[in-house]
Amino acid sequence: MYIHQLKGWPNFTWNTEALLTRLGEVRHRQGRILGLMSSAGFKLRETAVLDTLTLDVTKSSEIEGEKLNTEQVRSSIARRLGIELAGAVPADRSVEGVVEMMLDATQRYTDELTADRLYDWHAALFPTGRSGMHKITVAAWRTPEAGPMQVVSGAMGKEKVHFEAPEAERLGAEMETFLKWFNSEPMTDMVLKAAVAHLWFVTVHPFDDGNGRITRAITDMQLARADGTPQRFYSMSAQILREKTAYYDILEQTQKGGLDITTWLSWFLDCLFHAMDHTEKTLATVVNRTKFWERNRDTALNSRQQYMITTLLDDFFGSLTSTKWAKMTKSSPDTALRDIQDLIEKGILEKEPGGGRNTTYHLVTS
Numbered sequence: 001m002y003i004h005q006l007k008g009w010p011n012f013t014w015n016t017e018a019l020l021t022r023l024g025e026v027r028h029r030q031g032r033i034l035g036l037m038s039s040a041g042f043k044l045r046e047t048a049v050l051d052t053l054t055l056d057v058t059k060s061s062e063i064e065g066e067k068l069n070t071e072q073v074r075s076s077i078a079r080r081l082g083i084e085l086a087g088a089v090p091a092d093r094s095v096e097g098v099v100e101m102m103l104d105a106t107q108r109y110t111d112e113l114t115a116d117r118l119y120d121w122h123a124a125l126f127p128t129g130r131s132g133m134h135k136i137t138v139a140a141w142r143t144p145e146a147g148p149m150q151v152v153s154g155a156m157g158k159e160k161v162h163f164e165a166p167e168a169e170r171l172g173a174e175m176e177t178f179l180k181w182f183n184s185e186p187m188t189d190m191v192l193k194a195a196v197a198h199l200w201f202v203t204v205h206p207f208d209d210g211n212g213r214i215t216r217a218i219t220d221m222q223l224a225r226a227d228g229t230p231q232r233f234y235s236m237s238a239q240i241l242r243e244k245t246a247y248y249d250i251l252e253q254t255q256k257g258g259l260d261i262t263t264w265l266s267w268f269l270d271c272l273f274h275a276m277d278h279t280e281k282t283l284a285t286v287v288n289r290t291k292f293w294e295r296n297r298d299t300a301l302n303s304r305q306q307y308m309i310t311t312l313l314d315d316f317f318g319s320l321t322s323t324k325w326a327k328m329t330k331s332s333p334d335t336a337l338r339d340i341q342d343l344i345e346k347g348i349l350e351k352e353p354g355g356g357r358n359t360t361y362h363l364v365t366s
Contacts, residue, residue, distance in 0.1 A: 002255050004166050004203055010177065012196060014262040019192070022269040026191060029276040030226070033233050036283060044290050045231065046083055048283060052232045053077050057102050060216045060237035063244060068095055077103065097124035098213065105217040106232055109224035112183050115175060118206075121217065125210045136208035141171040149205050153248045162248055163255035165205035174204050182218075190226035194219050195268035199254065199261060216240070223272075233283065239275035247271070288365055289313045299346055304329040305339055309348065312363045319352070319360040 003009065037045050054074045061068050071089050076099040078085035091099070101121040111117075119139040126138045137143055149165040166174055178200055186193045202215045216237050224230055240247050246267070254264040292313060301309070308325060318324075326336035340361060343349040352360045 002163050002203075003257065003259065004174075006259055008259055010200060011259060012200075013260045014192075014265050015260070018262055019265055019269065022266065022273065023189060023191065026269055026273050026276065027189075029273060029280070030191075033276060033280060033283065034227060034229070036280075036287070037231070037233055040287060041290070044286065047290075048233055048286055049231050050074065050078055050081070050083055050085075051282075051286075052235055052279070053102065053106070056216075056220065056232065056235040056237045057098050059235060059241045060102075060213050061098060063216075063237065063241050064212050068098065073099060081107075093127050097127055100124045101214070101217055102220065105221040106224050107230045109221050109230055113179060113218070113221065115179065118175075118214065121214055122207050122210055125213060131209040138208075141175065141206045142168050142208045144168045146208055149208075151202070151205060151211075151251070153244075160248075162252040163203075165203065171204065171206050175206055178204065182222075190222065191269070191272070192265060194222035194226060195265050196261070197222050198268065199251075199264055202251065203255065234272075234275045234279035236272060236275050239271050239278065243271055243274070285313070292363075292365060296346075296348065299348070302339070304331060304335075305343060308339075309343075309363065313365075320349075320362065321358065321360055 037048060040048075054070060054077060057073050057077070058068050058070055069092070071087075072091035072095045075085060075088040076091040076096055077083075078088060080099065080103055101124050104117075104121065123139040126136065129135060129138050137146065142149060144167070146168065149168075151162045151165060152159040153162065154160045181200075182197055188196075198215055198219045201218055202211060205211045207214065219236055220232065223236065224232065250264060250267045254261060257263075292309075304325075308320075308329060311328070312320065322333060322336045322340055325331070325340060326333050329336065329339075331339070340349060344351065344361075348364055349361045350364055352362055354360070
């Protein structure tokens with residue numbers, strides 16, 4: 001029997017005491033990220049939100065095996081949020097639909113979630129009325145004619161069935177119960193409510209297709225309520241993609257278990273903590289980069305120096321040497337040394353202890 005077939009469904013239970021430590025760590029990390037961003041400048045917050053939402057949209061689709069054009073996603077989000085973006089590109093209709101759904105969920109997070117709103121999200125995801133080459137029911141719950149709804153993962157021909165969702169005849173009542181609960185005042189912590197909402201909706205799987213992406217949009221909506229802000233600085237979808245195998249394993253385990261979902265909630269909190277951990281490192285890099293350029297905005301730099309400094313600030317592996325500089329900028333050894341010496345004189349680079357033929361350098365970031 002699956003969890004939705006059990007007597008008492010959907011009256012979930014869990015061991016609060018077993019979750020308290022991790023929940024406290026998540027809430028502390030949540031406050032630290034929001035505090036960090038509240039003290040940052042407007043432009044930095046704007047960039048962080050754009051980066052996070054772009055990541056959320058692209059990775060949520062990638063979980064389903066669909067790779068969206070990142071620049072199109074970024075441009076669509078920037079346009080809808082009124083963010084100026086150099087080199088913006090037009091977006092495909094499929095990209096616009098996913099962005100529209102995610103922004104509606106996160107920017108209007110205080111609004112009531114209704115069946116019509118979910119229908120609108122579904123229609124935005126499938127503007128042609130088809131999923132690939134197959135015609136599907138759009139902007140309505142799935143019908144009995146479509147047959148059983150199985151939740152699968154894996155490539156075509158190698159699918160793994162994780163569980164089977166409730167019959168289509170049950171969906172009206174199931175979704176009415178879910179939406180009434182989701183819109184009610186939380187009787188538990190709002191982060192835990194996001195975890196319960198995720199499991200509940202993905203279990204019901206009310207649409208012919210797109211359930212995973214809509215589940216993650218609902219999760220982001222509830223996490224925005226937990227944060228108390230539409231500004232997103234961490235991506236649950238990106239972390240689920242990193243832990244995709246474990247995600248499907250815990251879903252399958254939970255679907256075949258009882259109504260005590262402590263194990264699922266524990267996994268969700270761990271995943272969310274890892275997402276915040278990843279984001280905190282990324283935001284620290286963004287802050288350092290922004291502060292560096294503000295400090296050196298009047299410093300004259302040639303194109304090679306600008307490129308290398310940007311690389312050092314963002315993603316540079318190992319130690320910097322004049323040989324690496326020459327290779328990366330496609331310049332001569334003499335030019336590389338002149339560029340480096342110029343930056344040393346300007347207080348941007350420093351020699352590391354040692355010397356000789358293998359002299360290494362590091363960026364002065366404070």
